[in-house]
Amino acid sequence: MIVRTLEECExxxxxxxxxxxxxESTRMLLKQDNMGYSFHITTIYANTETHIWYQNHFESVYCISGEGEIETLADGKVYQIRPGTLYNLDQHDEHLLRAKSELKLACVFNPPLTGKEVHDENGVYPLEAEEVA
Incomplete structure (x- = not known):
């Protein structure tokens, strides 16, 4: 069994x-935990915009607190985010994530992240090569 607190992970x-x-993102469950996905608590700072395009990952995001919006770049649609909203990037959707106030989000990634990923110049997390045993 894996048991961790947000406080210790932070x-x-x-x-x-x-x-x-x-x-900022606290990665509570990672690839090395062998669960087949990773789990993160992410804070998006107020009055910011982040370009994201997960070409190598699927992500589900649940809003715990705060308000913002997500704009999908392919079609220009804008979706409001507030507590209780779940959005799923099931098409590797390129998007802009805007925080009107500080957003606290619970995120699940498949395939799982290794833990040190940050967005590249295109908003992409690289797909890590399998570790050699």
């Missing part, structure tokens, strides 16, 4: 900050 190398200064 005080470890599982907490990752973006180079752009728009978000």
């Amino acid at each position: 005080k470890s190398d599982r907490r990752v900050e973006s180079e752009t200064g728009t978000w």
